Amino acid sequence: MFRPEIKVVDCTIRDGGLMNNxxxxxxLVENVYRALCEARVDYVELxxxxxxxxxxxxxxxxxxxxxxxxxxRVVDGVDPGDTKLAVMMDAHKSFPEDVMPxxxxxxxMIRVATYVKDIDKAIRLAKVxxxxxxxxxxxxxxxxxxxxxFLDEALQQINSETNAKAVYVVDSFGSLYSEQIHYYVGxxxxxxxxxxxxxxCHNNQQLAFANTIEAIIKGANYxxxxxxxxxxxxxxxxxxxxxxxxxxxxxxxxPLLRVIGESIMPLTREWQWGYxxxxxxxxxxxxxxxxxxxxxxADDSNTDDYIRFYDKVTEDDRPT
Amino acid sequence: MFRPEIKVVDCTIRDGGLMNNxxxxxxLVENVYRALCEARVDYVELxxxxxxxxxxxxxxxxxxxxxxxxxxRVVDGVDPGDTKLAVMMDAHKSFPEDVMPxxxxxxxMIRVATYVKDIDKAIRLAKVxxxxxxxxxxxxxxxxxxxxxFLDEALQQINSETNAKAVYVVDSFGSLYSEQIHYYVGxxxxxxxxxxxxxxCHNNQQLAFANTIEAIIKGANYxxxxxxxxxxxxxxxxxxxxxxxxxxxxxxxxPLLRVIGESIMPLTREWQWGYxxxxxxxxxxxxxxxxxxxxxxADDSNTDDYIRFYDKVTEDDRPT
Numbered sequence: 001m002f003r004p005e006i007k008v009v010d011c012t013i014r015d016g017g018l019m020n021n022x023x024x025x026x027x028l029v030e031n032v033y034r035a036l037c038e039a040r041v042d043y044v045e046l047x048x049x050x051x052x053x054x055x056x057x058x059x060x061x062x063x064x065x066x067x068x069x070x071x072x073r074v075v076d077g078v079d080p081g082d083t084k085l086a087v088m089m090d091a092h093k094s095f096p097e098d099v100m101p102x103x104x105x106x107x108x109m110i111r112v113a114t115y116v117k118d119i120d121k122a123i124r125l126a127k128v129x130x131x132x133x134x135x136x137x138x139x140x141x142x143x144x145x146x147x148x149x150f151l152d153e154a155l156q157q158i159n160s161e162t163n164a165k166a167v168y169v170v171d172s173f174g175s176l177y178s179e180q181i182h183y184y185v186g187x188x189x190x191x192x193x194x195x196x197x198x199x200x201c202h203n204n205q206q207l208a209f210a211n212t213i214e215a216i217i218k219g220a221n222y223x224x225x226x227x228x229x230x231x232x233x234x235x236x237x238x239x240x241x242x243x244x245x246x247x248x249x250x251x252x253x254x255p256l257l258r259v260i261g262e263s264i265m266p267l268t269r270e271w272q273w274g275y276x277x278x279x280x281x282x283x284x285x286x287x288x289x290x291x292x293x294x295x296x297x298a299d300d301s302n303t304d305d306y307i308r309f310y311d312k313v314t315e316d317d318r319p320t
Numbered sequence: 321m322f323r324p325e326i327k328v329v330d331c332t333i334r335d336g337g338l339m340n341n342x343x344x345x346x347x348l349v350e351n352v353y354r355a356l357c358e359a360r361v362d363y364v365e366l367x368x369x370x371x372x373x374x375x376x377x378x379x380x381x382x383x384x385x386x387x388x389x390x391x392x393r394v395v396d397g398v399d400p401g402d403t404k405l406a407v408m409m410d411a412h413k414s415f416p417e418d419v420m421p422x423x424x425x426x427x428x429m430i431r432v433a434t435y436v437k438d439i440d441k442a443i444r445l446a447k448v449x450x451x452x453x454x455x456x457x458x459x460x461x462x463x464x465x466x467x468x469x470f471l472d473e474a475l476q477q478i479n480s481e482t483n484a485k486a487v488y489v490v491d492s493f494g495s496l497y498s499e500q501i502h503y504y505v506g507x508x509x510x511x512x513x514x515x516x517x518x519x520x521c522h523n524n525q526q527l528a529f530a531n532t533i534e535a536i537i538k539g540a541n542y543x544x545x546x547x548x549x550x551x552x553x554x555x556x557x558x559x560x561x562x563x564x565x566x567x568x569x570x571x572x573x574x575p576l577l578r579v580i581g582e583s584i585m586p587l588t589r590e591w592q593w594g595y596x597x598x599x600x601x602x603x604x605x606x607x608x609x610x611x612x613x614x615x616x617x618a619d620d621s622n623t624d625d626y627i628r629f630y631d632k633v634t635e636d637d638r639p640t
Binding site: 177178179203205206207208209210211213214217228229238240241244245253254257258260261262265274275277280281284304305306307310 | 497498499523525526527528529530531533534537548549558560561564565573574577578580581582585594595597600601604624625626627630
């Protein structure tokens with residue numbers, strides 16, 4: 001697949017930070033950033049710029065806030081080529097007044113993450129970011145929970161009220177099959193004009209890469225991936241697979257192979273992400289993976305008793 | 321997806337045996353078989369019935385040969401319900417004279433695995449198996465290497481010369497994308513009449529489950545999976561994901577969850593299968609994973625030097 005409009009967005013450090021409260025050493029982040037620039041990935045999202053009023057700086061690491069001085073330590077001395085820098089702001093965990101003018105910042109793009117119910121906060125934030133001079137994208141999380149009328153309204157609002165470059169389909173729970181990806185991308189195309197469609201997938205059912213391909217086939221042009229699929233719980237679409245699929249000759253796979261070996265494989269021995277049965281269960285049940293993460297983190301020798309986990313999460317799910 | 325014609329074939333022990341020379345304890349195989357019967361999977365393939373003239377019984381375990389007495393130790397005492405027993409015979413590694421009459425055997429189905437180049441051996445074997453009273457399927461391996469004129473001829477021969485119930489698309493190297501799966505299933509449908517199409521995928525690019533779904537959507541009705549994706553190298557389509565996707569209410573997921581926890585997770589600590597970068601590299605290069613398996617098995621602390629591996633296999637691949 002070679003379509004020059006396709007933009008690849010790496011969010012290894014941002015989504016990976018949901019595993020470890022965004023505690024990554026600066027040296028690791030620099031090595032990741034350097035490799036992604038060499039690979040000529042279009043955007044690198046180095047973390048969240050969320051509010052310190054809502055996240056304790058004792059508990060959360062630098063990449064939950066992406067202060068300019070932390071970004072500078074990482075990007076200084078690296079030739080970015082055409083690679084742009086992005087941060088994510090959660091609509092419900094950050095404030096418009098924290099958006100400084102773009103010409104005082106290293107950041108090129110602000111991605112606003114939102115649930116459908118918070119769409120008005122997201123639009124306000126997207127407008128401020130646009131006014132301050134940033135590129136803007138809006139990532140609508142958990143659409144598998146709110147995919148009907150309210151999603152339609154949210155898309156119409158984003159379309160008419162913001163200058164977002166891209167609006168994302170986000171399969172937060174890794175629950176969607178290809179036919180649903182086709183449905184959602186089609187729905188976005190029906191409501192969005194003059195903006196691109198994006199895709200961000202989770203791997204609970206080992207479908208993150210496949211669903212990203214399906215979204216691309218249907219017309220999505222902003223595509224998220226992470227190195228070796230690193231990300232919350234089952235992780236994300238592996239960036240190295242995505243670059244193998246995209247035929248645009250500008251991309252280089254080898255820097256990704258290098259940095260996965262050097263910087264990511266050591267993390268696999270510390271943090272476990274990727275396909276595991278409890279994540280698969282929350283995926284097929286269309287649930288947030290938090291129950292599975294807690295189950296696997298518990299100091300319990302019975303984490304392989306998957307029937308007990310299944311019964312627990314289906315019991316929790318039952319209306320009372 | 322609920323289409324009553326769909327038959328699910330588990331090949332955990334058969335494909336998993338390519339990791340460990342088919343050395344599985346009888347107790348483990350019995351636990352797997354019992355769970356698959358409880359889950360109401362249509363066929364359970366417990367191993368190969370290959371020739372002892374071609375495989376040393378010192379080197380290879382019971383499940384490379386599936387002697388009747390080994391099968392009996394496992395299935396005795398288990399209520400199979402409607403679940404049938406299958407074995408695989410490699411066209412180039414077994415002999416027609418080893419096919420005993422079906423009414424003297426516990427086996428219901430013989431699956432003949434073949435390369436396109438060995439198709440005449442495969443057809444001879446399929447005919448003998450049919451004559452002896454078995455259900456027969458033909459699995460055409462490595463079609464990503466021989467997908468053109470010779471594949472067409474092979475399909476025509478199988479169609480006209482055998483009574484196979486199913487003819488399989490086998491993505492041996494895990495190299496195919498969804499559009500190629502559509503292409504191959506379409507090609508099979510063009511050449512095959514009165515027989516079903518099957519799909520057997522490997523997971524080098526994390527596409528085994530997704531490609532199985534795509535084949536089903538295009539009309540494949542015999543679908544292979546393995547517990548937790550256990551199988552050679554990157555492994556196969558995870559059976560538990562497949563049953564989550566298929567909506568036929570006859571299937572039970574819970575016995576699979578139980579046996580994965582009890583019998584398969586302990587094997588993950590002994591044998592490594594699943595997505596790893598060297599398997600991904602051979603996948604995108606459309607190569608047999610043997611070089612990657614050797615690389616990862618080597619007593620070498622530099623197995624994470626993926627650029628060296630990439631250079632090695634692309635160098636090996638270059639015409640001289």
